[in-house]
Amino acid sequence: MAKGMVGSKVKQIQCLLNSNYDYTLTVDGKFGESTDVAVRAVQSCSGLKPDGQVGPQTWKYLDTPMSGCGH
Numbered sequence: 001m002a003k004g005m006v007g008s009k010v011k012q013i014q015c016l017l018n019s020n021y022d023y024t025l026t027v028d029g030k031f032g033e034s035t036d037v038a039v040r041a042v043q044s045c046s047g048l049k050p051d052g053q054v055g056p057q058t059w060k061y062l063d064t065p066m067s068g069c070g071h
Contacts, residue, residue, distance in 0.1 A: 017071075
């Protein structure tokens with residue numbers, strides 16, 4: 001999943017960012033600029049390369065946030 005994509009998986013990403021990282025993203029299923037910025041921030045805080053791509057490692061941290069990572 002990455003910027004420009006749409007659909008239910010993007011909604012899930014947005015919901016996880018909102019609930020686990022205290023973001024206030026609009027859950028619209030559109031992977032836009034705000035979602036991209038939030039994903040990169042989570043990746044950076046979690047020790048991942050902040051590339052904006054939501055793959056298996058990023059999903060892991062979206063589901064189970066690292067302590068101290070939050071918006």
